[in-house]
Amino acid sequence: MDLRFLAAAPSTVEQAAIDAALTGDGRDQLLPALHAANDAVGWISEGALNHICRRLDVPPAEAYGVATFYSLFSMEERPRKVVHVCVDLACKVNGAEALVDAQSEFVVRSPCLGVCERAPAALAVEAGVGSEYLMPEIPLPQRGDPGLRLLRRVGVVDPRSLDDYRAAGGYSALRNALALGPQGVIREVTDAKLMGRGGAAFPTGRKWAATAGQPERPHYLVCNADESEPGTFKDRVLMEGDPFAVVESMTVAAYATGCTRGYLYIRGEYPKAFSLLSNAIEVARERGFLGRDIMGQAGFEFDIEIRRGAGAYICGEETAIFNSIEGFRGEPRSKPPFPVEKGLFGWPTVVNNVETLANVLLILTEGCQAFQRIGTSQSTGSKLFCVSGTIGHPGVYEVPFGATLRELLDLAGGVPDLRAVLLGGAAGGFLRPDEIDLPLTMEDARSAGTTLGSGVVLVLDGTVDVGGFLLRIAEFFRDESCGQCVPCRIGTVRQEEALHRIVRRTGDSQDLVLLRDIGRVMRDSSICGLGQTAWNAIESAIDRLGVRL
Amino acid sequence: MTIVDIGLPRRLIEFTVDGEQITVPEGATILSACKDIPTLCYGDTLEPANACRVCMVEVEGSRTLVPSCSRKVEPGMVVRTDTERTRHSRRMVLELLGSATDLSTTPRVSEWMAEVGADPSRFGPDAATVSQPALVDNPLYVRDYSKCILCYKCVDACGDQWQNSFAIAVAGRGFDAHISTEFSAPLPDSACVYCGNCIEVCPTGALSFRREFDKRADGTWDESAQTATTTVCTFCGVGCNLTLHVQDNEIVKVTSPHDSTVTHGNLCIKGRFGWQHVQNT
Amino acid sequence: MGRRKREPYVRLTQPLVRDSGVLRPASWDEALDRAAEGFRRNVEAGGPNAFGMFSCARATNEMNYVAQKFARAVIGTNNVDSCNRTCHAPSVAGLAKVFGSGGGTSSYQEIEDADLIVLWGSNAREAHPIFFQHVLKAVHRGARLYVVDPRQTSTAKWAHRWLRLTVGTDIPLANAIAREIIHSGLANRSFIERGTEGFEEYAASVEEWTLPVAEQVTGVPADLIRELAHAYARADRAQMSWTLGITEHHNGTDNVLSLINLSLLTGQVGRYGAGLNPLRGQNNVQGGGDMGAIPDRLPGFQDVEDPEARAAFDAAWGSQIPPYKGWNLTQMLEAMERGDMTTVYVIGENPAQSEADCEHTIKRMSNLDHVVVQDIFLTKTAQLAHVVLPATAAWCETDGTFTNSERRVQRVRKAVAPPDGARDDIELLCELARRLGHDWRYDSAEQVWDEMRALSPMHRGMSYARLADLGGIQWPCPSEESLEPTYLHARLWEADPVRRGRPAPFSVLRHSPPVDELSAEFPLRLTTGRRLDSYNTGVQSGGFSSPLRRGETLDLCPEDALDLGVVEDELVQVSSRRGAVVAPVRIDEGLRPGLAFMTFHFPDEVDVNQITIEATDPVAGTAEYKAAAIRVDKLPAVR
Structure with missing residues (x-):
């Protein structure tokens, strides 16, 4: 390509960080490269962006478009240390504003950080150093409960130790899967009636069968660990407490659906989970649980690449996640074609949520009939x-x-x-x-x-200001709309404006009509689930809760 | 190998639009099979962008409405293009667009708004807009993003669908999303090669020739007094079709027919802007 | 020799005649009478061959038809040519020699549908941007792109492989590719046996070009040569396109033939998607030749030495066309120097600036007794004229047709009225013809076209109505009832030898390095080319303000700049054996040591053709613009 680059040059630190982060020269390295620059100096300079563009042959305008899509990236210089204070739903009702006021560092008001059990939450990020939560750890409430199934190892095993994982039953599911064969695995999962746990509740067995049946190769697996729905943190707890289970369950899914490569897409605000999963993947690879001929199964090859999101709720959408991994703006794609036909890089792809995959391990160790009970x-x-x-x-x-x-x-x-x-x-x-x-x-x-x-x-x-809570929901959707389609891009703004007038009692009865009209067009005509559901909670607050706004 | 290109054998499929049975070749979209569904982001030389959501129709069995510009016809599909639901959607989309964007130079949009009773002023005087000063940073064309509906067509035309210069992209997110060069650099500092293929596909007049912009500003732009004559470019031997828009014997705009097998509506800087020499008298 | 910014040219709106060495305004009658009288005087004195017609590759087919008819029927000479001589005459000559007609063989759509595309000596990204869009469609679809060019042009940056050859070593490279194809058993025996002749001699002639020898001569690594050879031969559909990097050499026709050889060797011609395509530089350079505005061909590529063809024209025109070829542009310039040619009629051409070694050209034209220039601007050439006739801009002020690089004839339409005082070219030709005893009148361009297509079988089926309906038609189109395939020469694949016709001959070619040899005094190789926003001598493209335009520069690689001790934007003196110019330096990492680059777009500021060489191709007469030997000197410091 005859790209025109900028004149700006990177600093030595930026250049070294970017060069070290790149594991290839394809467009899909863009997001990791942007992270490397932002992590190293706290923002993305013209020189850093230009260097990335030269290394990856990406047009600067496009790289800029991608970088500005993500809220964790700063395109302007800012203090090396910033504190992301969550002002979203759970934290809002637990004193987030007071925490904002209490900070002495540069504060970024953040959407849900996914640590709602420790609300109000704050994450300190220091360029060149790393990230840490500013709240104390708290243990799993049900720890030690013998009835736990998905959480049975959380807080019990050492999350950095493969051997601890194996001693606690790890890799028995994959062993069984290899004995059953791909068709057998899909049969078990189908008959267990497992449904997706990410929110859409799609039957997992059907998704796997559809992907496995696509004649084109390669097939890709994506584990969606981008949980960003405000108030959601279950996948983080699983990943932090039982990371090898994520690796094993992805390996099972890949075996069943014919994938040789998997991507674990984890939201950018989960530094601890990211570090533990990176470790788990590395250890599993070292020990032959990833790579070629896994567990003695000749010809079965699978490996996992971990990708960090960068602050975009929409990237949890199953097609937006593809664009994000591929190095494009995390905008959802129009369906059809569905991911099982044309997904990541245009190839058949299966996308599963972390909790969904955790269930697969249970199904394969205890059998579908026991699971169903x-x-x-x-x-x-x-x-x-x-x-x-x-x-x-x-x-x-x-x-x-x-x-x-x-x-x-x-x-x-x-x-x-x-x-x-x-x-x-x-x-x-x-x-x-x-x-x-x-x-x-x-x-x-x-x-x-x-x-x-x-x-x-x-x-x-009773202490909660419901009007303010609803406004935060509206604000969340306004902030997180990707901007691709008109109903959502403008609708979420108009929804917030009208709700604002209602809550502040500066509007009239027409505002309720507006809200319903906007809600309806967002539900009917938005491209993806974000816009289609952006009015759900507010509608239910009006209709169901009888909230007099 | 055959000497002649024998082409791909195509099946025909049947479906129903507003109660009428229609037969189309496999691969056709709903929009291509129907007449006169309004759309802003669809471009006849571009892949569907799916962004404006003006062309939504009802498809039986679908939970949501469906974009007719990109949805391919399936056998037995039952489509309704004019129902209370599609009209509501179209009215709202046009109201939302009209409330945020200057549609004063968007062809046909006022007609569509009248048809569905759209009233953008419903959102009140304080509704946020994308209003901003026009960018005039070069002698050839102007970018007035107050009129931008973010249809992606200019980005696609500049990108790998045609020009492959990649001078512009969508930046930012949500309501702040906008078309931009890297770091909002002025066009002369960007990868722009002034082919004007972005202007060719812009549906709202957000992108326009400097000549048109100036004439609109001084009140001398008069489309009713313009002729459009298609001829062939005088630069190089590729043979690009040019449509010269002439007002008072002055060339005021150059476009290219989208159905030309030579250009598909695209030109280079010389074809698009190089006509000045004949008018230097 | 200083650089100055030129004001854009303004339109001519009044006839001019030269009195006492000075051009002065005149009435139309006076100017036309003078023009006609001068032609009569010279032809009476020196015979019809004292007259030369420089027809215009930018004007319509109709104008070119009338212009060549003027030369042949009114004056009685075949001395008619156009600036295709400065660019693609070798392409026409080469293709016509092998296949019988001088057009590109494929359509743009076929480029999109090809599996492999070779661009040889072509910076299509800048010189033919919309053609390159078709190439990129193919590339995005998965086709492989190979670019052969001494420079890493913006085109080369899109290539999967860039073969950086030394200027003027195209034949060694092509022959080495051929040898590799033959030795690898990849020659297409079916096609060679069916559609070609002379294979054995050809195969023997390329035998010396082993990969190591070729690497040494061309500078292209052997493995890249091998790769291109195999890729081209193995592709199901391969396209070979070239531009002036092939033709603007002293042996341009041989260069073209060397590429044609490769297509014959592999059967990459005569089929949908496989072909040979010269990218034409002027909007109607294809059409000008098709219309017979060349010294050896009548309209429709009919041989001027073929008595039957001549008879048809003589019958229609009431003429007696000479039964031998006329002089081409280069030969006409030589005839001027000898004094054999004493008058020329120049329509819309600017040889005083476009010809290589242009000082020499100006000198030759100054020898002439009578020069008539018909143009829209007072160009350098017009300034030498005895009579200047203000004309119309063909593409927007007249009706007619142009023919593009894919042989597509398309309608040109009048969109604006010409400025007061400018007159239609055909009208002016008729005025002069009438003054010379031929009562010519055409009411419309369509009338000219219909006369032409009655005489040219390959255009016969193209009525104006049909051209409008179909968005243009590719030639040949012999019938109004049907359309021919979009590609040429399918006959060569026919099983029946009768339908196959004359086989396509291989050509045995010898390497001949550039004439302007490098030496200690002139150690750098200068090559020339175009930039995206400018065009030829800049007369047209100088009329609008382009944000991209930077004026003329001498492009050097960083290493050479360092050696010479010069920096970006520094003014330097560029000298060749013929002259010297001053230009600012621009650093281009796409060049390699020893190779410099300039355009020819800004002759009024930096007249690059003062230093290019006039060594011409013996067949086609095109000059070696692509290879001059130069030296670069720092200017003395200004006090």
Whole structure:
């Protein structure tokens, strides 16, 4: 290509950091390279961007377009140390603003950092040094409970030790998978009626069968660890507590669907999970659990590349994640074609959420029939719920599908003055206190007109300013819209404006009409789930909670 | 190997649009099979961008509405192009666009707005807009992003679909997303080669010839007094078709027919701007 | 020799005649009478061959038809030529020699559908940008692109492989590719047996060009030569395109033939998607030749030495066309020097600036008794004229047709009225013809076209109505009822020898290095070319303000600049055996030591053709613009 580059040159530090980060010369190295520059000096200078463009043959305008897509990257020089203070839902109701005011460092107001059990959350990032949470660790609330299945190793095994993982049953699922053969694995997963845990609840077995059946090669596997739905942190807990399970379950999925390469896309705000998973992948590779002829299976080859997001909720969308990995702006693609036909780099791709994959290990060790005995006939197995907000013992809880919301809240210490529960996250909906006997299953949620979504259970008691809470939801969607389609790009702005007038009581009755009109076009005509669900919570607050705005 | 190109055998498929059975070749989009569905971001020389969402239609069995510009027809598909739901969607999309963007030079949009009763002023006087000063940083063309609906067409035309210069891209996110060079550099410092192929595909007049911009500013731009004559470029032997837009015997704009097998609507700087020499008198 | 910024040319709106050495305004009648009288005077004195017509590759087919008819029917000479001589005459000559007609063999769509594209001596990215879009469509689809060029041009930057050859070593490279194909058993025996002749002699002639020898001579690594040879021979559909890097040499026709040989060897011609395509530099240089504005061909590529062809024209025109070839442009310039040619009619050409060693050209033209220039500007050439006739700009002020590089004839339409005082070229030709005893009148361009297509079988099916309906038609088009395939020479693949016709001959070619030899005094090789926003001598492209334009520069690689002790933007003196110019230095990492580059777009500021060499191709008469020997000197410091 006859690209025109800039005249600007990188500093020695920038150049060294970028050169060290590159593991290839393809466009897909763009996001890692931008991270390297931003990590090294705290921002992305013209010289750094130019050097990246020269190394990767990427047009500077496009690289700039990609860099400005992500909120973790700064295109302007700023202090080497910045503190990202979460001002999102769970933190907002737990004193986020006071924490912002208390900072002496340069503050970035951040959307949900995914550590809601320790709200209010803050993450300090120092150029050239690294990141650390500013809150103390808290243990898993249910630790030691013998009923735990998905969480059984969390807090029990050493997350850096493959041997500890193996001593706790690790790699028995892959052993069984190799014995069953790909078709057999897909049969087990299908018959277990496993449904995706990322929010869409698509049958995992069907997705795998569809990918495996595509004649083109290669096939790709993407593990979606970009959980960014406000109030969601279950995948982080799994990744921090049981990282080798992520590696093993990806290997099983790859074996079943014919992938030789997998990408683990983890959100950029999870430094600890990133470090533990990087370690797990490296150790697994060293020990032959990744690479060629894995576990003695001649011809079975699989490896994993880990990719860090950079602050974009939309990249959790299953096609936006492809664009992000490929080095383009994380904008969702139009479907069809679906990922199983044309996914990452245009090849058949299976995308699974971390928790979904964790279930696969259980299915393969205990069998689909035993797996099905947990939960209900339609929602099989157990589910992780992210309990946060104004509640005594926030944290990730594992309960079998079918447990009621009341039981879950009691497990977490109960709520004396319950005002509402936001179920499923910002894209979910509110439940009233009189609705908390709802059994937590996909089907019950659906018939109650709501969704379990990613397992968010955000509790609001009487102290919470519901209007302000709703405004934050509207603000979140406005900030996180990728901007590609008109209904979402402008609709989320107009929604926030109208809601603002309603909450501040400066509008009139027409604003409610506007909200419904905007909500309807976003739901009907947005490209992806973000826009389609951006009105859900606000609508339910009006219709279901009877919130008088 | 054959001496003659025998081409790909194509199947025909049937589907229903507004109650009528239609047969189209496999691979056709809903838009190509229907007449007169309004659209802003669809370009006849470009891959569908799927961005404006003006062309949404109902497809039986689909949870959401479907973009007719990119959705390929499937056998037995049942499509409705004019229902309460599609009209609501179109009205809202046009209202949203109109409330944020200056559509005063967008052809046909006022007609479509009237059709569905769109009223962009509904969002009130304080509604955020993309209003900003026009960028005039070179003698050949102007970028007035107050009029930009972010249809991606200019980016696609500048990028790998045609020009392969990659001078511009979408930067930022959400409502702040905008078309930009790297670090918002002025065009003369960018990779721009002034082919004007971005202007050719711009549906709103956000990108325009300097001549048009100046004439609009001084009130002498009069499309009703213009003729458009297609001829052939005088530079090099490729034989690009030029359509000269002439007002008062003065060339005021140069376009190229999109159905030309030579250009597909694209030109280079010489074809697009090199006509001045005949008018130097 | 200083550099000065030129004001854009302004349109001519009044006829001029020369009195006492000075051009002064005149009435149309006076100017036309003088023009005609001068032609009559010279032809009476020196015979028809004292007259030469420089027709215009930028004007319409219709104008070119009338211009060559003027030379042949009114004056009675075949001395008609155009600036195709300065660029692609070798392409026309080479293709016509092998296949019988001098056009590119494929369509642009076929470029998109090819599996492999070779661009040889072509910076299409800048010189033919829209053609290059078709190339990039193919590349994005997965086709391989090979670029052969001494410079790492913006075109070469898109290539999968760039073969950087030493200027003037095209034949060794092509012959080495051929040898490698033959020795690897990749020659297409089916095609060679069916459609070609002379293979054995050809095979023997390339035998000396082993890979190591070729590497040494061309500077291209042997493995790259091998790779291109194999890729070209193995591709299902391969396209070979070239531009002036092939033709602007003293042996340009041989260069063209060396590429044609490769297509014959591998059967990469005569099929959909496989072909040979010279990229023409002027909007109607293809059409000018097609219309017979060349000394050896009548309209429709009919041989002027073929009595049957001549008879048809003589019958239609009431003429007696001489039964022998006329002089080409180069020969005409020589005839001027000898005094055999004493008058020329120059329509829209600027030889005083476009010819190599232009000082020499100006001297020759100054010898003439009578020069008539018909142009839209008072060019350097017009300033030498005895009569200047203000004309119209063909592409936007007249109706007619142009023919492009894919042989597509397309309608040209009048979009603006010419400035008051400028007159249509055909009208002016008719005015002069009438003054010389031929009562010519054409009511419209279409009338000219219909007369022409009645005489040219390959254009016969192209009515104006059809050209408009179909968005242009590629020749040949003998019938109004049908269209021919988009590619030429499919006959060569026919199983039936009768339908196959004359086989395409291989050409045995010898390497002949550039005439302007490098020496201690002139150690650098200068090559020339175009830039994206400018065009030829800049008369047209100078009319608009381009943000990209930087004026003339001497481009050097960083190493040479360092050796010479010069820096970017420094003014230096560039000298050859013929002259010297001053230009600022520009550093280009795409060059290699020993190779310098200049354009020819800014002759009024830096007249590069004062230093280029006039060594010409013996067949086609094109000069070796691509290879001059120069030296670069620092200017003395200004006090």
